[in-house]
Structures are given as C-alpha cells and as structure tokens.
Amino acid sequence: xxxxxxxxxxxxxxxxxxxxxxxxxxxxxxxxxxxxxxxxxxxxxxxxxxxxxxxxxxxxxxxxxxxxxxxxxxxxxxxxxxxxxxxxxxxxxxxxxxxxxxxxxxxxxxxxxxxxxxxxxxxxxxxxxxxxxxxxxxxxxxxxxxxxxxxxxxxxxxxxxxxxxxxxxxxxxxxxxxxxxxxxxxxxxxxxxxxxxxxxxxxxxxxxxxxxxxxxxxxxxxxxxxxxxxxxxxxxxxxxxxxxxxxxxxxxxxxxxxxxxxxxxxxxxxxxxxxxxxxxxxxxxxxxxxxxxxxxxxxxxxxxxxxxxxxxxxxxxxxxxxxxxxxxxxxxxxxxxxxxx
Ligand SMILES: Nc1ncnc2c1ncn2[C@@H]1O[C@H](COP(=O)(O)OP(=O)(O)OP(=O)(O)O)[C@@H](O)[C@H]1O
Numbered sequence: 001x002x003x004x005x006x007x008x009x010x011x012x013x014x015x016x017x018x019x020x021x022x023x024x025x026x027x028x029x030x031x032x033x034x035x036x037x038x039x040x041x042x043x044x045x046x047x048x049x050x051x052x053x054x055x056x057x058x059x060x061x062x063x064x065x066x067x068x069x070x071x072x073x074x075x076x077x078x079x080x081x082x083x084x085x086x087x088x089x090x091x092x093x094x095x096x097x098x099x100x101x102x103x104x105x106x107x108x109x110x111x112x113x114x115x116x117x118x119x120x121x122x123x124x125x126x127x128x129x130x131x132x133x134x135x136x137x138x139x140x141x142x143x144x145x146x147x148x149x150x151x152x153x154x155x156x157x158x159x160x161x162x163x164x165x166x167x168x169x170x171x172x173x174x175x176x177x178x179x180x181x182x183x184x185x186x187x188x189x190x191x192x193x194x195x196x197x198x199x200x201x202x203x204x205x206x207x208x209x210x211x212x213x214x215x216x217x218x219x220x221x222x223x224x225x226x227x228x229x230x231x232x233x234x235x236x237x238x239x240x241x242x243x244x245x246x247x248x249x250x251x252x253x254x255x256x257x258x259x260x261x262x263x264x265x266x267x268x269x270x271x272x273x274x275x276x277x278x279x280x281x282x283x284x285x286x287x288x289x290x291x292x293x294x295x296x297x298x299x300x301x302x303x304x305x306x307x308x309x310x311x312x313x314x315x316x317x318x319x320x321x322x323x324x325x326x327x328x329x330x331x332x333x334x335x336x337x338x339x340x341x
Contacts, residue, residue: 002027002185003048003153008057010043017043019209020057025153028183032196032217035206036232041189044206045157048187049076061152072101077151079142081158085130091117091141092126098148116144119178136167143175147184154179154186160195172198193233197221205229223335224268235268235334236309251305253280255328257335266338271296273332274310276318280327283308285318299326 003025010018018040025031033041046052048059050071059066066074077098085094095113104112117123120140130138139159146154159175160168176199179186190196196203197217204214213225224230227238241250243260248267252274255267267273272294283299286307290296294311295318301308310326312318 002062003187004058004060004063005044005048006058006060008044008047008059009055010040010047010052011055016055017209018047021206021209021211023204023211023214025185025187028185029202030179030184030186030188030200032188032190032200032203033206034190034193034196034203034232037191039206040209041191041206042157043209045155045187045189049078049155050074075149075152077146077149077154079139079146079154079156079159081162085138085141085145087131089130090126091122091128091130091133094130094141095145095148098145102149104149112148113144116148119147119182120144121174134167135163136171139163139171143178147182152185154184156186156188158189158191161190161192168195175199205232207232221334225337227268227336230268230334230336233334234270236271237269237274238336239267239269240338241265241267250328251281251303252301252308252326253328255330255333257330257333260335264338266336268334268336269308269328270332270334271309272311273329274299274308274326275329276310276312276316276324277327278325280325282323282325283310285320285322285324287320288318290314297324299324301326 005021005023008018008021009016021044033044035041043052047054092113095116096109099109099112113126117125120143122137122140130141133141160171163171172195188199200217202216203220205212205220207228213220213229221233224233239250239252241248243265244262246260247254247256248260248265250267281301283301285297286300287298288295295314295316297310297312297318298307299310
C-alpha cells in the first residue's frame with residue numbers, strides 16, 4: 001500500500017470541510033475523488049499534499065506518517081486546473097524547473113525534457129513560449145513539469161476543467177493512456193463523472209465533506225449505495241422491481257442484469273437506461289433536447305407514473321405530443337440497496 005489516509009478532518013473555524021475521511025491508493029493505481037462543488041474534494045487533496053493543515057487524522061506513505069514532512073519533501077507532483085506555468089519561460093525551461101527542484105544533473109535536462117514532451121504528445125515544443133500554447137497544450141506542459149522529478153504520487157486537481165468539451169474528452173483519453181502506460185500512482189479531483197470513469201481505477205464519492213462510497217469504478221457505477229450517490233452519478237429515475245433468474249420486471253419493462261439476486265430490487269435509471277424502441281411501455285413525449293450523440297427526451301408514461309428521462313437516436317424526428325415506446329437498456333441501469341421497512 002502506498003498512500004494511506006485515516007480519519008482525516010479539516011475544519012475551517014466551526015465548519016468541517018472534510019470529515020474523518022479514509023482512503024488508500026495502491027502502487028500504480030489511479031483514484032478519483034468525485035463530488036459536487038463544495039463537497040470537500042480540493043480540501044482533501046490539499047490536506048494530502050501538505051498544503052492544508054489537518055485538524056485531525058493521518059496521511060501516511062508506506063506506513064510513514066507525513067505530518068512533519070513539508071510539501072516539497074513528500075515526493076508528490078501537483079497539477080492544478082490552471083497549470084500555473086511560468087509565463088516568461090519557454091516550454092523546456094518550465095519542465096526543467098521540475099528537474100532542477102529535484103537535483104537532476106544539468107547535463108541530463110535536455111534529454112529528460114525531450115522524453116517528457118514525447119510522453120505528453122508535444123515533441124519538438126521545447127522552445128515554444130508558454131503564452132503561445134493552447135489551453136490543452138499548456139495543461140500537457142504542466143503535466144510534464146509535474147512528472148519531471150518522477151513523483152511517487154501525482155495529484156491532479158480538476159486538471160481538465162478549464163478546457164472546452166471536445167478537447168477535454170480527448171485529453172482525458174490521452175491522460176488515461178499515459179497514466180496506465182507509465183504506471184503512475186495518482187489522485188485525481190474532479191466533479192465530472194465521465195472524467196473520473198475515463199481516468200480512474202477506483203472512485204471515492206464525496207458529499208458534504210464525507211466519503212459516501214468508495215470502490216472500483218464499475219461497481220460504484222452499477223451499485224451506488226444510496227439515492228444521493230446515484231443521482232450524482234447521473235441517475236434521474238428510480239423504479240422498484242422484482243428479480244427472477246437474472247431478469248428484473250418493472251412497470252417500465254423488463255431488464256436483464258448481471259448478478260441480480262431474486263426478490264425485490266430498486267433500480268436507478270440514467271437517461272440512456274430508457275431508449276425509444278419498437279416495443280415496450282408507451283408514453284407521451286413532453287420535452288426534446290438535442291445532444292451531440294443522442295436526443296434527450298422527457299416522457300410521461302401515463303397511469304400513476306411520473307415523467308421519466310429517456311434517449312432516442314439523433315436521427316429520431318420527435319416532438320412534444322408524439323407517442324413513443326420505451327425499452328430498458330441494462331447499460332444505463334444501476335442497482336440500489338432496497339431498504340425494506
Ligand atoms: N480557506 C477556506 N476557508 C473557509 N472555508 C473554506 C476554505 N476553503 C474551502 N472552504 C469551504 O470548504 C468546503 C469545501 O471546499 P472545497 O474547495 O474543498 O470543495 P470542492 O469539492 O473542491 O469544490 P469545487 O469543486 O467547487 O472546487 C466549501 O464549502 C468551501 O466553501
């Protein structure tokens with residue numbers, strides 16, 4: 001085990017921004033701290049780096065308590081939302097700064113900078129002024145600078161949130177490949193579930209300063225512990241059902257789910273968990289929103305049911321008032337614990 005955090009609490013006056021947080025990151029693993037704005041993600045990350053004093057708790061690396069180890073001696077690399085590059089230096093000097101801080105001999109700088117630029121997909125950019133970089137390129141340079149001293153833990157605080165959507169998606173894919181290829185141990189802070197799921201092996205979902213759920217990405221996505229976590233992970237509709245032999249029967253249709261136990265179950269549906277289909281439950285379209293890859297719909301299924309979110313292909317020509325049929329898609333369905341009163 002590399003990083004181990006226990007009972008970590010950070011108070012700002014009477015307000016607890018982080019409450020008794022516990023998490024572990026194993027060697028080569030990427031953990032994402034995911035949560036809404038103000039949930040305490042950045043405070044927890046800053047406390048781990050040593051930038052924020054702990055009110056209580058411990059941060060250990062391989063068992064060693066870091067309480068008395070200052071930020072620059074922890075061997076951690078940091079990347080923030082705005083890469084905070086030195087504007088008067090060129091790309092190579094920005095990256096070499098990371099090397100100088102860690103006593104890498106000067107003769108090795110050029111070669112190391114070249115290798116790092118290659119790693120982040122910016123070969124040949126050594127002499128470029130940082131003021132002449134795009135937002136995405138600047139974040140790649142910030143990443144190269146943080147990686148230069150070969151940190152034992154890379155901490156990324158919303159590294160992509162300053163970028164526009166398309167670029168952000170591409171950079172998340174590139175960054176995920178880089179982290180896996182280089183077997184870097186990392187902690188990522190983000191409010192964007194797509195980003196967390198692209199980049200991380202495990203996620204810890206924070207809300208109100210508390211870690212509400214922690215686990216492998218797929219598991220948290222498929223089995224959120226409560227409605228709060230489920231909603232934060234994109235679930236908009238909850239429906240009860242009865243499982244038998246791997247199929248769950250609900251008022252919105254049947255769906256086959258892996259590992260579902262027979263008996264009463266509660267499902268959480270993301271919009272793409274309900275798709276317009278040839279057969280299935282009938283409903284009336286009440287709203288249509290065009291998205292890049294699909295059309296989002298609000299449907300009134302009739303009867304006692306409240307409106308539900310659903311999707312249709314971009315080619316679907318649907319308007320409010322149209323009648324459609326809906327089928328459940330297991331890809332967009334989560335399973336929640338069902339509390340029997
Ligand atoms: N220096 C400070 N003094 C007082 N309160 C603070 C301070 N820094 C943060 N807070 C409060 O602590 C809470 C957690 O803040 P934090 O920045 O960790 O949240 P976050 O999840 O990272 O949010 P965001 O995604 O918006 O950055 C917030 O309610 C914030 O207002």
